[in-house]
Amino acid sequence: MSQKYYLLRNREVADIDRMDVYLAHGGYQALKTALTDYKPEELVDLVKKSGLRGRGGAGFPTGMKWGFLPNDGRKRYLVVNSDEAEPGTYKDREIIEKNPHQLVEGIIISSYATKAREAYIYCRGEFLFGAEQLQRAVSEAYAEGFLGENILGSGFSVDLKVYRGAGAYICGEESALLESLEGRRGNPRLKPPFPAIAGLYGGPTVVNNVETITNVPAIVTYGAEWYTSMGTAKSPGVKIFSVSGRVSRPDNYEIPLATPLRSLIDDYAGGVLPGHKIKAVIPGGSSVPLLLPDKLDTPLDYESVLQAGSMLGSGGCIVLDDSVCMVGATARLVKFYREESCGKCTPCREGTYWMTDVLDRIERGQGTEEDLDTLMDIADNIGGKCFCPLGDASLGVLVSAMKFFRDEFEAHVREHACPMGAKLYDTVNH
Amino acid sequence: MKPEWNQWAREFKEQYPGANSALMPLLHRIQAEEGWLSDETIHDVATLFDLPESYVESVASFYSLFFRNQVGKKVVHVCVGLSCALAGSDRLMENLEHRLGIKEGQTTADGEYTLLEAECLAACNQAPVVQVNLRYFEGLDPERPDVLLESSKSPEEEVKP
Ligand SMILES: Cc1cc2nc3c(=O)[nH]c(=O)nc-3n(C[C@H](O)[C@H](O)[C@H](O)COP(=O)(O)O)c2cc1C
Ligand code: SF4
Ligand code: FES
Numbered sequence: 001m002s003q004k005y006y007l008l009r010n011r012e013v014a015d016i017d018r019m020d021v022y023l024a025h026g027g028y029q030a031l032k033t034a035l036t037d038y039k040p041e042e043l044v045d046l047v048k049k050s051g052l053r054g055r056g057g058a059g060f061p062t063g064m065k066w067g068f069l070p071n072d073g074r075k076r077y078l079v080v081n082s083d084e085a086e087p088g089t090y091k092d093r094e095i096i097e098k099n100p101h102q103l104v105e106g107i108i109i110s111s112y113a114t115k116a117r118e119a120y121i122y123c124r125g126e127f128l129f130g131a132e133q134l135q136r137a138v139s140e141a142y143a144e145g146f147l148g149e150n151i152l153g154s155g156f157s158v159d160l161k162v163y164r165g166a167g168a169y170i171c172g173e174e175s176a177l178l179e180s181l182e183g184r185r186g187n188p189r190l191k192p193p194f195p196a197i198a199g200l201y202g203g204p205t206v207v208n209n210v211e212t213i214t215n216v217p218a219i220v221t222y223g224a225e226w227y228t229s230m231g232t233a234k235s236p237g238v239k240i241f242s243v244s245g246r247v248s249r250p251d252n253y254e255i256p257l258a259t260p261l262r263s264l265i266d267d268y269a270g271g272v273l274p275g276h277k278i279k280a281v282i283p284g285g286s287s288v289p290l291l292l293p294d295k296l297d298t299p300l301d302y303e304s305v306l307q308a309g310s311m312l313g314s315g316g317c318i319v320l321d322d323s324v325c326m327v328g329a330t331a332r333l334v335k336f337y338r339e340e341s342c343g344k345c346t347p348c349r350e351g352t353y354w355m356t357d358v359l360d361r362i363e364r365g366q367g368t369e370e371d372l373d374t375l376m377d378i379a380d381n382i383g384g385k386c387f388c389p390l391g392d393a394s395l396g397v398l399v400s401a402m403k404f405f406r407d408e409f410e411a412h413v414r415e416h417a418c419p420m421g422a423k424l425y426d427t428v429n430h
Numbered sequence: 431m432k433p434e435w436n437q438w439a440r441e442f443k444e445q446y447p448g449a450n451s452a453l454m455p456l457l458h459r460i461q462a463e464e465g466w467l468s469d470e471t472i473h474d475v476a477t478l479f480d481l482p483e484s485y486v487e488s489v490a491s492f493y494s495l496f497f498r499n500q501v502g503k504k505v506v507h508v509c510v511g512l513s514c515a516l517a518g519s520d521r522l523m524e525n526l527e528h529r530l531g532i533k534e535g536q537t538t539a540d541g542e543y544t545l546l547e548a549e550c551l552a553a554c555n556q557a558p559v560v561q562v563n564l565r566y567f568e569g570l571d572p573e574r575p576d577v578l579l580e581s582s583k584s585p586e587e588e589v590k591p
Contacts, residue, residue: 087511087550118447125495126507126551128564161445164458166493169549183450185492201447244513244554251555286512286550316554318513332512336549342492425518425572 006218006238007211008254010098017133019140022101028146030217034109035154038220043113047216049224051236055091056081056172056209057285057314059235059302066114068196069204077205078116079181079195080107080213082123082130083165083172087286087336088316091240091252092210096123096130099214100137104160106213108146109220111158114206118159121210122177125166134162169340173388174207176342187344188388211240231257235301235312243269245319246276258304262296265319276321280404284313286333287393289400290320309400325420326405327412330398331359332424337394348391351382355398362409365417372409376402431474435460439478453479453489457496466497495564502537502544506578507561511550517557518572523547525575543579 005012015021022028034043048063069076080103084092095103103121111119123131138160141147149157163181165171171180175189178200199205215237219227228236235257241264244250248270255264261283265271272278280290283300288311291298298308305312320329338352355378361367379399382391402409411419420426438459442452456475461467467475467490476483490496497505508523523545527533530543537544553559556568560578567578 084552085550088513088554089550090552090554093552124552125493126548126561126564129566163451164454166454166458167495168493180454181451182448183453183489185488242554244557245516250513250557318554320516324516329512332510332515336511339549423520424512424515425521 003254005254006222007102007214007240008094008099008252009102010094016099017097017101017137019101019137019144026221027101028105028144030220031105031108031146032152034112034220035152035156038113040113040115043109043220046224047113047219050215050219050227051224051234052212052215052219052227053235053237053302054209055211055215055239055315057086057287059312062208062212065196065208066110066206068194069114069206070197072204075118075203076114076116077200077203078107078111078114078119079174079177079200079205079207080119080121080210081172081174081177081207082121082127082134082210083169083177084210084314085124085126085169085172085340086314086316087333088242088244088282088318089285089314090242090244091315093127093130094240094252095210095214096121096127097133100133101141102217103210103214104134104137104141105146106216107160108141108151108158109216110206110208110213111160112151112154112156116158116206119161120181120200121160121162122171122181123162123164124172125164125168131162131164138162168342169336170342170388170390173390176388177207178205185342187342188390190387232299232301232303234303239300239312239315241268241300241315241317243317243319245317246273246321246324247271247319248273255300258299258301260296261291261298261300261317264300264317265296269319272319272321276323278319279322279324280320280326280401282310282316282318282320282397284311285316286318286336286397287311287389288313288396290397290404292404311396323420323426324424325363325418325422326401326408327359327363328418328420328422328424330401331356331363333397334359334394337390341390341394342388345387345391347382348386348388348394351378351391352394354378355394359398362412363418363422365412365415365422367409367413369410369413372402372406372413431477432463435474436478439475449479450481453481453486454493457490461496465503466500468500472498500537500541502542504542504562505544505546505564507546507548507551507564508534509549509551509553509557509559509561510547511554513550513554514558519558521572522558522560522570522575525572526578529575529579 053059171186176186180186195205253268
């Protein structure tokens with residue numbers, strides 16, 4: 001499939017992670033345009049008109065978020081969330097490793113728009129190379145006068161620092177991220193107040209995802225109408241989908257929103273592995289409910305995926321085929337939430353522990369009919385009862401798997417074994 | 431306490447509006463040199479920040495990449511996320527355990543390798559993946575764990591803050 005890239009420009013231009021190459025391909029022109037042709041408020045309006053929505057998972061309109069900052073004269077912060085750790089999602093890592101300057105340019109423009117004097121990139125601890133690439137890009141941007149005092153003679157100043165996390169998925173949740181950045185354990189904060197009112201060091205703060213901010217230079221360059229010419233009225237623009245699992249060409253695909261799920265899987269990712277059939281798809285990262293093959297024609301925009309019974313989330317699309325045991329796959333994902341529960345609230349901390357325990361037992365063939373009810377019971381005690389969204393996230397796949405594939409769970413109990421051999425990987429298939 | 435730690439602490443503190451924001455950068459910096467964070471290190475860092483030891487410990491223990499026990503020169507993180515599992519990460523882990531003669535969570539007797547599970551490392555298109563001292567090894571053959579153990583780079587080259 002032919003592709004045009006606005007975000008993953010590294011796929012068209014070799015070495016675009018270098019300042020000279022980025023500049024030679026129009027880099028930092030959007031920054032110049034923003035600083036000379038726009039007042040900050042006009043940029044906020046531009047982003048509102050573009051309809052850009054947050055790519056970190058929740059899809060919140062970016063311009064509207066920027067508009068929430070109170071005008072009370074306090075120092076403002078922009079924090080970019082590069083903690084990407086949602087299983088199945090690997091788009092932000094490609095941006096920071098391969099096209100870091102576009103992110104840095106986006107951060108400077110967004111800081112100008114939101115009048116932030118200080119900006120941070122919170123980079124997942126495991127992304128050592130990504131942090132190095134970002135640090136290099138930031139240093140190069142300082143050297144060119146794109147960061148620091150009085151940028152390009154505009155009178156606008158902003159500083160940007162790269163901050164390394166140290167291994168904790170929960171720090172992707174924005175308030176936990178801010179706690180971490182302030183030198184504490186990454187436990188989420190009570191909301192409200194939201195970061196716009198009381199964020200980093202108590203100051204008004206915008207938190208945005210890497211991919212969200214990487215869109216900003218393109219929107220300045222090509223305009224809001226270009227952006228709304230793609231996707232739907234409510235979900236305009238382009239989005240990167242990370243496809244993995246049982247497909248021929250697992251990779252990141254940058255495509256207009258509202259592209260059908262079937263097209264992403266078949267036309268882009270090369271379809272399910274030869275000789276196999278799709279069983280279910282996790283369309284938006286490990287936290288969202290499964291979609292069955294009858295939903296493959298769902299357009300990948302926020303509203304349509306929700307209507308189909310799942311969520312677009314982070315765009316991490318995991319394809320499961322008929323070789324995959326749904327109990328094993330579910331157990332694997334629920335265990336992730338057990339590992340990553342921050343432990344602050346009981347339903348999540350204890351619930352993810354017990355669900356993992358029961359699921360492992362069923363997968364090993366030692367589960368009982370009663371265990372299936374126990375699972376749903378624990379899920380009931382987690383759903384809507386946790387301090388932050390991680391608790392609910394642990395239920396997305398589980399509850400839908402129990403609904404759509406209850407027969408598989410029952411077969412495990414009845415046969416006292418996993419009918420598929422209790423292995424997620426079958427050497428015969430490879 | 432190493433003499434340079436004081437200097438590092440001061441430099442990091444100057445960079446942030448809140449002094450405690452310098453804590454994680456300092457822990458990263460020290461661990462890059464020492465390999466891990468001993469009780470004595472926690473004590474020294476607490477002194478440098480004028481914080482209770484329990485506070486530094488509570489932060490260090492929260493994050494999985496801060497090692498509170500001695501680890502091998504090479505820390506091998508095998509991704510066990512779903513996409514990697516579908517591509518054979520469990521088999522790869524078994525083979526590594528066998529090859530190194532240790533179980534997940536353990537360190538070889540010669541202090542060379544520590545073998546750990548990692549959650550999704552955001553490289554699912556290259557499954558199964560492993561990080562050795564946080565450097566990626568992608569698209570591995572589960573039956574050939576040796577490629578991970580033949581990397582020529584020294585850990586010093588590989589990990590810098
Ligand atoms: C458990 C949890 C993990 C999250 N992880 C991430 C993440 O890794 N990256 C990210 O951008 N947002 C993540 N989010 C969403 C953030 O809280 C926040 O909504 C987002 O960074 C806002 O940016 P956006 O509006 O540009 O999407 C996570 C949320 C939760 C509840
Ligand atoms: S829901 Fe889980 S991750 Fe969120 S605060 Fe509670 S224990 Fe922590
Ligand atoms: S599951 Fe291993 S990198 Fe994502």
